[in-house]
Each structure stands twice: as C-alpha cells, then as structure tokens.
Amino acid sequence: MIEVAVDILLLLMGTYLVLGFLFSFYFILKGASKMDEDVEGSPWHFKLIIWPGAVLLWVVLLRKLIRK
Amino acid sequence: MSVGYTSILWNAEKKRYDRGILIFVLVYLVAFYALHAILHPNATFETLLIRAFGILAFFFLHVILVIGPLTRLNAAFLPLLYNRRHLGVSMFFIALIHGAFSIQQFHNLGDMNPMRSIFLSNMEYLSLNQFPFQTLGFFALIILGLMAVSSHDFWLKNLGPMVWKSLHMLVYVAYALIILHVVLGAIQNEKSLTFFAIVLGGFTSVTLLHLVAGRMEKRVDEEKPIVDNGFVMVCRPRELEENRAKIIRWGERIAVFKYDGKLSAVSNVCKHQGGPLGEGKIVDGCITCPWHGYQYLPGNGQSPPPFNEKVATYELKIQDGYVWVNPESKGEGVEVEPLNLKDYE
Numbered sequence: 001m002i003e004v005a006v007d008i009l010l011l012l013m014g015t016y017l018v019l020g021f022l023f024s025f026y027f028i029l030k031g032a033s034k035m036d037e038d039v040e041g042s043p044w045h046f047k048l049i050i051w052p053g054a055v056l057l058w059v060v061l062l063r064k065l066i067r068k
Numbered sequence: 069m070s071v072g073y074t075s076i077l078w079n080a081e082k083k084r085y086d087r088g089i090l091i092f093v094l095v096y097l098v099a100f101y102a103l104h105a106i107l108h109p110n111a112t113f114e115t116l117l118i119r120a121f122g123i124l125a126f127f128f129l130h131v132i133l134v135i136g137p138l139t140r141l142n143a144a145f146l147p148l149l150y151n152r153r154h155l156g157v158s159m160f161f162i163a164l165i166h167g168a169f170s171i172q173q174f175h176n177l178g179d180m181n182p183m184r185s186i187f188l189s190n191m192e193y194l195s196l197n198q199f200p201f202q203t204l205g206f207f208a209l210i211i212l213g214l215m216a217v218s219s220h221d222f223w224l225k226n227l228g229p230m231v232w233k234s235l236h237m238l239v240y241v242a243y244a245l246i247i248l249h250v251v252l253g254a255i256q257n258e259k260s261l262t263f264f265a266i267v268l269g270g271f272t273s274v275t276l277l278h279l280v281a282g283r284m285e286k287r288v289d290e291e292k293p294i295v296d297n298g299f300v301m302v303c304r305p306r307e308l309e310e311n312r313a314k315i316i317r318w319g320e321r322i323a324v325f326k327y328d329g330k331l332s333a334v335s336n337v338c339k340h341q342g343g344p345l346g347e348g349k350i351v352d353g354c355i356t357c358p359w360h361g362y363q364y365l366p367g368n369g370q371s372p373p374p375f376n377e378k379v380a381t382y383e384l385k386i387q388d389g390y391v392w393v394n395p396e397s398k399g400e401g402v403e404v405e406p407l408n409l410k411d412y413e
Contacts, residue, residue, distance in 0.1 A: 036222065039073060045074075056217055
C-alpha cells in the first residue's frame with residue numbers, strides 16, 4: 001500500500017517537474033516579458049536566476065499568462 | 069526597485085553581509101572538521117559533511133526565524149533583517165548539500181531508486197523511535213527550495229503579495245518538519261542529552277521571541293489615541309527622534325517622520341513586501357524601508373525617479389503643542405506640504 005502511494009507521489013512529482021522544465025523555456029524566452037514589461041532588456045543572469053522558479057511555479061505562471 | 073531587473077541586488081552593505089556569511093561558513097567548517105578529527109577520528113568524510121551542513125542549515129534557519137521578532141524588540145537588529153533574503157538562500161543551498169549527500173550516502177548504494185528509497189527503505193511510519201525521519205527533511209527541503217527560487221523581487225511582483233507571502237509563510241511548516249526530522253533522527257543515533265537540550269533551547273527561543281514580539285505589537289495596536297476634529301494626536305514634536313518616525317494606528321498604521329526640522333506622514337506599509345516604514349529611518353532624504361531598503365520621499369510618498377512605487381500621504385497639523393495627523397489619506401504619491409517646525413517655535 002505504502003509502496004503504491006510512494007510510486008504515485010513520485011510519478012506526480014516527476015511529471016510536474018518535466019512539464020515545468022518544458023514550460024520554463026517558453027517562460028524565459030517569451031512569457032516573462034509578456035507578464036512583466038520590466039523583464040525586457042534584463043541581463044541573461046537575471047533570467048538564469050528566475051529559471052528554477054519558472055520550473056517549480058509553472059502552474060501559477062501559466063494561469064497568470066492565460067488570464068493575461 | 070521595479071525599473072528593470074538584475075540578478076542579485078548587491079550594494080556595499082549587502083556585499084559586506086554576504087562576505088560575513090561566507091567567512092562564518094568557512095570558519096565553522098574548519099572548526100567542525102578539526103573538532104571531529106579529534107573526537108570522532110573514525111567518521112568518514114561524507115558523514116562529517118552531512119552532519120556539518122545539516123547543523124549549519126539548522127542554525128541558520130533559527131537565525132532567520134528570530135531576526136523578525138528581534139527587530140520588533142530592538143532596532144539594532146534591523147541590518148540583519150535588511151539582508152535576511154541572502155541568508156535564506158544561503159541556508160537553502162547548505163540544506164541542499166546536506167540533503168544531496170544524505171541521499172547519496174544512505175539511499176544511492178542499493179538496488180532501489182534513491183527517491184523510492186527515501187520513503188521505502190524504512191517503513192516504520194508508526195514507530196516513534198524508528199520513524200523514517202529523512203522523509204520529513206525531504207519535504208522541508210522542497211518548501212525551502214520553493215522559497216529560495218521565489219525570493220527575487222520579480223516573483224513578489226508577479227505572483228502578487230498574497231501568493232508570495234503565503235508561500236513564504238510556509239517557512240514555519242518547514243521549521244516544524246525540520247524540528248521533527250532532527251529530533252526523530254537524533255532519537256535513533258544520538259545518545260547525548262546535550263544535543264536534545266540545544267534543540268529544545270533553539271525551539272524555545274524561536275517560540276518565545278515570536279510570542280513576546282507579537283504581544284508587544286498587540287499592545288501598540290490596542291493603544292487608543294486621542295481624536296479631535298477628525299485629527300489623531302501623535303505626540304509632542306520633541307518626542308520624535310530626528311530622521312525617525314512614530315507609528316500610530318487609526319484603521320491603517322501611519323508613520324510620522326521628523327527630518328530637517330520638518331514633519332511628514334506616510335502610510336506605514338511599504339509597497340514592496342509590506343515592511344514597516346515607520347521602523348526605518350530617513351537616509352539621503354528618503355524614508356528607507358528597514359526590510360529591503362525601498363525608498364520614498366517623505367513629502368509625497370513617491371519613490372525617487374526612476375522608480376515608481378507610491379505610498380499614501382497624510383496631512384499634519386500642530387495644535388496645543390502636539391502633532392496631529394488626519395487619518396484620511398490624501399492618496400498614494402500625493403504631495404503634502406511638510407509641517408515646518410520652525411513655524412511653531
């Protein structure tokens with residue numbers, strides 16, 4: 001029982017991260033500037049800093065981008 | 069502030085602070101290894117590394133958690149608050165090293181996938197003295213990771229203050245998980261009562277400081293100011309310290325600042341993270357938030373160009389030798405002529 005629960009949990013976490021990883025490329029290249037005009041022209045190291053956040057918080061970001 | 073972004077907002081003070089963190093970490097690691105080489109000569113390098121970084125992350129988390137209440141009790145701690153974010157991110161990386169080496173050492177040497185091993189190598193979930201404590205550390209590390217990756221101002225602005233604050237309040241959940249992680253882990257491995265006493269001391273300090281600071285704040289909030297003709301009494305002008313403020317509460321909290329022989333009143337709430345502007349001071353002619361250094365001109369509540377944050381301003385008057393403030397805001401960024409104290413001498 002615990003094994004099944006752990007496998008499901010890890011599968012969900014893995015899927016979430018893979019989707020977040022894919023989404024993060026779009027977000028860094030386009031989405032962030034669309035969401036916040038101050039991102040336009042910001043240095044590459046700023047985008048590198050926000051990249052892990054885009055992977056982990058992609059659900060919130062995607063919702064905000066769709067609403068926009 | 070919000071014109072363009074850069075990766076890390078460093079200024080001379082923050083660089084000094086970060087150098088301080090780095091030197092502390094290096095001195096601690098050298099001392100830890102030297103001490104363990106004498107006390108536990110048979111411990112492996114990996115074991116020492118896991119212990120050293122685990123204890124350091126635990127210590128830093130305590131420091132981070134007590135900075136807030138300490139600054140409420142004594143303004144001398146404000147520089148620590150101003151730089152807390154860097155300490156938080158440093159703490160996450162230290163915890164990550166502890167976690168990564170623990171997984172390598174304890175879960176990556178068998179046939180089982182290391183992630184599955186964290187949860188399944190020990191299934192004594194109903195036992196107190198055999199509980200798989202690593203699982204608690206794993207979830208705490210996820211929370212600390214979410215906080216670290218969302219610590220940049222970009223996230224505060226774009227997630228919104230509510231979501232951002234809720235996310236960062238999870239530090240208390242992480243703290244509870246880590247306390248259990250440490251205590252349940254120590255039950256299995258640690259024989260010395262000193263270790264448990266230190267953990268209990270840390271937990272008690274964090275709890276007591278929060279309670280004392282909360283109580284003090286509640287007392288300030290419960291003070292009933294004198295009201296006359298729609299104006300709320302603040303204090304006598306001489307009771308105000310130069311370049312500092314007095315905070316009064318009448319619905320919203322209002323900070324009344326004294327500077328260059330003048331008085332101005334603005335909202336006490338910083339636009340950045342809701343920091344208490346009235347606990348900050350005037351630096352280079354600007355009200356400077358004690359939390360992250362956001363600045364506002366006292367006369368109009370506007371951030372100096374090119375920044376564009378604005379806080380509400382309030383009308384002041386002097387009557388019967390006392391300063392009074394009209395709690396009806398003039399609006400955010402609205403110019404209000406400062407009260408010139410020379411006119412009332």
